[in-house]
Amino acid sequence: AWYWHASSLCQCPREAILKRAKLATDGIRVESKNTFAIGHTYHALAQFGMELLGQYKAILTEIGGQHKTLPLAARADLTYWHEGASYIVDWKTESSFAGKHRREEATNGTTARHEHQIQVTAGAMVLESINLAEHTENGWIVYINKESGEIDQQPVEITDDLRREVVVRLGNLEDAWDRWTRFEALPPMLPDEEKRGRDRKPYMAPAWQCRPRSETDGRGLYCQARTACFARKEP
Secondary structure, eight states: OOOEEGGGTTSOHHHHHHHHTTOOOSOOOHHHHHHHHHHHHHHHHHHHHHHHHOOOEEEEEEEEEEOSSSSEEEEEEEEEEETTEEEEEEEEEEOHHHHHHHHHTOBTTBOSOHHHHHHHHHHHHHHHHTTSSOOOOEEEEEEEETTTOOEEEEEEEOOHHHHHHHHHHHHHHHHHHHHHHHHOOOOOOOOOEEEEOTTOOEEEEOOGGGOBSSSSOOSBSSOTTHHHHHTSSOO
């Protein structure tokens, strides 16, 4: 059985298919590995601090598994109970520029990115399925600024609409995998994004997930399948 990880639901489906097909060969950057290591430290500190406060119950970190009926896997950074309600938390690191852009796109009373809301919702669905949490309606995305260390904690309301979107996105990935197994056809590449230079003039640039690591290193900066992806002719 194959389980799509919650983090793949809003990423490039082309990368997801190439990873499942074991054609993603670009590897993980050292910087990303360091970010993961720092994340483990934050999780442990959060659990220790919340236990000291005494207001929170059933505090668990890095908990998850595989959904019982959906091809979905997820691991929550932090879960806890407070005043009779279950909460799920995900930690994200970001640059100052990314944080500014995120706040400019705020909707529905939160500046949490939509893709992060989807990921938290998927995590809640997995925990509920394997009886590690009861029905969860509340989540938090905790953004950590990589330059300053500042923390921006944003609420997420885990709605039925978000739950349905998780199921739809899973279905889209399953359909994409079916097309790959039948015809070796990949989903479309991410389109170029419009950027603005320091002179405020617009220009087109590769999508953030499609950027190379450097002018001399064509492997993906954020994508583990860029080399295999760009070797194919279809768009």
